[in-house]
Amino acid sequence: MPSPSDLVAQDFETLYHNHLLPYGDAEVSEEFLKQITELMSAHIIKSNNRDEKVLNFVYPEKLEKFFKDYKITEKPLSLQKIIDDCKMIMELSVKTAHPRCFNQLFSGLDWVSLAGECITAACNTSMYTYEMAPAFNCLEKLTIDKMASLCGWTEPCDGLFNPGGSISNLYSVQAAMNYYFPNVKQEGCYGMPKMIAFTSKHCHYSMQRAVVILGLGTNSLRQVPVDERGRMIPEELEKLVLACKEKNEVPFFVNCTSGTTVVGAYDPIEEVNKICKKYNMWLHIDAAWGGGALLSKKHKHLLKGIEEADSVTWNPHKMMGVINQCSAFLCKKKDILAKCNKMNASYLFQQDKLYDVSYDSGDKTLQCGRHVDVLKCWLMWRSKGDIGFENHINHLFSLADLLYKEVKARDNFEAVFDNPQCTNVCFWYIPKSLQHLDRTSTEFKEKIHKIAPKIKAEMMLKGSMMMSYQPLDTKPNFFRMVFNNYGTRNEDVLFLLDEIERLGKDL
């Protein structure tokens, strides 16, 4: 075993897994982790460099072939080989921290949040019981309460951090089912009245998935029409509710989206809430994407009425930039999650422990072991403060404002929706060859539909940026730009339009 002083020059080629703790040496272990940290830092620093490519695209068939040389072998591989593996993996990965990685509702890389995720890994525990995760259970409660207070909730609530917003949305439907029909836990949906949930046509697809998973089936979800800006139309909701009642179906749940995935619409919570109260339905707010606006005095009006909701999904890993995954589910009714999921496993949730077992959070979840997702959020929030997050959110909205104005100002771009509410800006790029066509003609629609995928393919092969496109309702493929990376600046907004023009000029 080398002495610590040799380690800087240590050749990991001759060191193996068993040279690490618990059988090996503390110094070797420490030095190994240092080398990994250096790789991490180098990757993130590189990702922050605008001259670097966002990705090095490789076709899947080719990559699969490449990985044939990276099989798990019978014999151990040296630690140097492991370090090389890490380097290789990072080179093949999308630089999600790049200020021009606009593809998803998450991006950027916050160093403090990263620190939280690394410390979480070193603590390697599970949330299910207080005894295994005392500090993390306390922090979860603190952070959930903080988020609830930003929703204007005045009483302490229940809540959990979950592996993604889809799971949080699933909880909301499950909670509502069990609230109105407590027998469902025992009897399932058999013999139950036909429970009907409502959501806007533009909601996240996880609402549909939730009713499928929960045994209600897609037939139990009604899609409410939206207005020209993509917001649920309350009158249409009421019509659908009344139509259900006529068929002896039982309306029990409404989801209001705060920040729809594609156009970033905020459904009118206050008006929808009135209908929920009138017909005794659960009001859920899916603010997975748009919840970040609550951190800004300027933009929080978009979620006016959220104080009346029964439950909320809000993903700090989206607009707030916390490391993936971090999704909070807030629930006003304090005992309903336990009623849904409590199984009283006697090996885990013993009632004769030395402490108050109401602090054991595990028996109300869909999971058993649950990853600690709170530290990376709490730590980042501590570090930025409320003010830091307010600036962060305002910055993202101002980028969207700039992009929208540029789209309106440039002749070869057209906005899909006027005056976007969130940081989503949807637009078409219209190449010269299509400019003369009637916008309502089939020819135009067919041709423009192919433009965005072509430009997207080009930008991926070039690696200059990444952004998303999709069709919507009867609208042909358009670009959806979303701002969620605090590192993105005005120059990147101009770059993205210029780059689309460059890539698309000959189409």
Added chain:
Amino acid sequence: MPSPSDLVAQDFETLYHNHLLPYGDAEVSEEFLKQITELMSAHIIKSNNRDEKVLNFVYPEKLEKFFKDYKITEKPLSLQKIIDDCKMIMELSVKTAHPRCFNQLFSGLDWVSLAGECITAACNTSMYTYEMAPAFNCLEKLTIDKMASLCGWTEPCDGLFNPGGSISNLYSVQAAMNYYFPNVKQEGCYGMPKMIAFTSKHCHYSMQRAVVILGLGTNSLRQVPVDERGRMIPEELEKLVLACKEKNEVPFFVNCTSGTTVVGAYDPIEEVNKICKKYNMWLHIDAAWGGGALLSKKHKHLLKGIEEADSVTWNPHKMMGVINQCSAFLCKKKDILAKCNKMNASYLFQQDKLYDVSYDSGDKTLQCGRHVDVLKCWLMWRSKGDIGFENHINHLFSLADLLYKEVKARDNFEAVFDNPQCTNVCFWYIPKSLQHLDRTSTEFKEKIHKIAPKIKAEMMLKGSMMMSYQPLDTKPNFFRMVFNNYGTRNEDVLFLLDEIERLGKDL
């Protein structure tokens, strides 16, 4: 901004979030992460020291009060404060890497797996599409195929890494429902025949939770009696199946547990499989805990018949010691997960991408965004090799063997089950004051029931070790020892019995 050479002596008291990238300085960012890494290493090295306490227990009410001084504030906090927060959190956390942390089905800390989790965090992406996670999707396929081949599956299969074994088990029931009743996706359980699932009385509680979540209800799960060693009795299963058929219920699913949570029993897969084939039922193997035995030539016979299963849950974060969470779900039918969950979200799973979109894994999951859980598993496996894992598993089984022999040899201990199959060893400690009592008397049962909780409370307050206890069926509280930490050695086995004697001698 300080120059890089100042940084070693850098005072983080005067540096804030905005001194980090993307707006601050690369060197400050790097140095900050280095300091975090040092904390991580120090924590793990300390956890490997047997003279250190496993935990510093604080009662929840007191800890909650303590955290009142750690609120998220309006103004940002210095990076030094963040580093101090991390230190504080680690001091309050259970040292799960400690060789005497025996509380759960996971423990230990593998440095290579930790490296994988840290690199994963630095790459900060989501599994849903190939374009966002090309290397990770390839690695997931590789690793799932490797695990399937250890199950003796000869064809490439489908599979996913999920946030815990409960979710993997949920997939198995969902897949079976949709396989036999494809209309369930649209219609839910309404109007469906009464679908009945079977599992042993000693199965993990997630099976019960799965039928609850999926809208079948607890009434749809039948618990099959177990033999004296906790194994499902196939004849009893067949009786229950026939009883269902008489009532016009439809038996569709059987779960065989490979390594039950408490006693570590392996259900007899081959015999259960015959019944599944005879009555056309899905065979799922919950090997979340005991799947690790497949890595050992000596112990893999315990799962004989797994090659016939339709699906398997196997958690590398348990016996294999991968960082939490890492749970694999393997499914032999290649298209069924997509049939269950596909929603065709047009903003994410565009069909007109530049690459073969069958590589996008997201549309078959219960989630949308999905954490990358494969790297920490693949990397660790590369580093240890198959041989390393075989030694690891054999070592854990040999520790259990030693403990069992010691329990049998010592007068004040009694084994709950003879000849444990897995690394679970269940036993009572019988203090002198109870030795004279008739073991079948109510007095003995009532008194012994209180012994384990008392000793557990003492060991937590002292911090010398952590292990679990519980009642089972009519048996009063006993200790359940499980070996899953590769760092645990023979001396720790003797320590644990000696320590129980020390803590319990005056009871």
